[in-house]
Amino acid sequence: MGRALRIGVVGAGKISAQYSDAFSRLPQVAVTAVADLDTGRAGALAAAHPGARATSLDDLLAADDVDVVLNLTIPAVHAEVALAAIAAGKHVYGEKPLAATTEEARAVLRAAEAAGVRVGCAPDTVLGTGVATARAAVDAGAIGVPHAATAFMVTPGHERWHHDPEFYYRPGGGPLLDMGPYYLTALVHLLGPVRRVVGAASRPQATRTIGQGPRGGTSFDVEVDTHVTAILEHDGGALTTLLVSFDTWAARLPRIEVYGGEGSLSVPDPNYFDGEVALFTRDAPEWTALEPRAGYLGAGRGYGVADLALAIDAGQPHRASADVALHVLDVMESVLSAAGSHTAVEITTTCERPEPVAGPLELTAGA
Structure with a gap:
């Protein structure tokens, strides 16, 4: 470098x-x-x-x-x-x-x-040891051929803690466009791009109230759907069930799980860079934590920029790419379109799965 x-x-x-x-x-x-x-x-x-x-x-x-x-x-x-x-x-x-x-x-x-x-x-959370280790397990055939996945992100809403939360509830906001990129980017890394979606969406609350800070108690209108569910059909044939919500107080749901012919894989919260990856297989029928086997160690937001710097220096593609981000945005817009039209929507973009981060690697040493 x-x-x-x-x-x-x-x-x-x-x-x-x-x-x-x-x-x-x-x-x-x-x-x-x-x-x-x-x-x-x-x-x-x-x-x-x-x-x-x-x-x-x-x-x-x-x-x-x-x-x-x-x-x-x-x-x-x-x-x-x-x-x-x-x-x-x-x-x-x-x-x-x-x-x-x-x-x-x-x-x-x-x-x-x-x-x-x-x-x-962003998100570059997929470059940390959590999702990267899960991807390494999928790529190694640990669960056989993946055929399905689930992805859930539920919260009561960001107005509880954010001092100026209105933009989350205006066009361009909502749980899918806000948090969906973490989950969909992880799913692209794990299962590849998406070719078709169906979806449904609702807006249970017409207004929200800021919970704290100098504007605490201020109410504002909700302009977008805040509870969205979808089925994603990946190019490889796997089906993902996705749920994102600003209308759920609590849930005992996995963040992401991937299911294959030989077992299942539990993937940590893709809003973070690390976390436990657990494997359950036909031959070892109990959940077993995997040691980190790929990704950047100790990563945080901004590691995608460092990866970009290394890629420019080496003349190679960078991993937190605009192609993936465009595809993820297209998938999210298509889910909302499908929800509005009550039809399946074909995705007009695609992308390559970025090269995995071998390792685990330590970037702070100048790797």
Whole structure:
């Protein structure tokens, strides 16, 4: 690895702290500039990285010491910021989803291809030892040929803890577009891309009330469906049952399980990088925890950016790719379309399963 990839952060909100923490221990990347509508937040984040400065978005995009723009803005402007960065000749790595719509995401990829720059996108949790170990087990045939999976994400709603939660309940939000990328990206890594979906959705609550913070007690309208269920048909034939909800107080459900002809695999929460992977097989009929056998050790949000830096240096594809992110966004939009039309919807995009992370590997040593 040569010079560290220089990062200009756009958006210094809540999620930026997790990226900042990871970057502080990754030699592959270095924060050089931060832009945010709140100059105080930008200054605080810049201060955590020696040599970094708080600046305006225009100056950040024009800066010679910014190689990649890390787009941590709200989903509604993901495409706008990404296109501006691409126009400035910068690589882009964004928070999920890649854009508010598949149409916008396609425009980002077309612009990047024309400009000769790369686009990466969260989630990068699939690069940690949790999902990566589960994938290694599936690829090794530990459960035989996988034919089905379940994926569940349920919560009462983010307004209980978030001080400004309205965007979760406006177009571009909802449980599927907010949390679905973690689960669907993991499923693509485990089972491959999706070719067809059916779905149903509902909106049990017309309003929500902020639970804490300076705006606690404030109510607002819900503009999107907040309980979504779907069946996904993967290219390989496996069927996944998906449930995501902002309307469930508690549930005893697995995060992800994969079922094959020879056994079953329990996969940890894909919102995190590690966690226990457990295997149950016909020949060993009890749940047994697997030791980490793949993925980046001690990973956190931002490891996908370090993986991008390594890939650029090596001239290889990066794993947290825009192709996967576009496909995941297409699947989510198609589920909602299927729910609205009460029909099956064919997926118009596809992607390759990214190369697995062999290992487990330690990136903080400069691997």
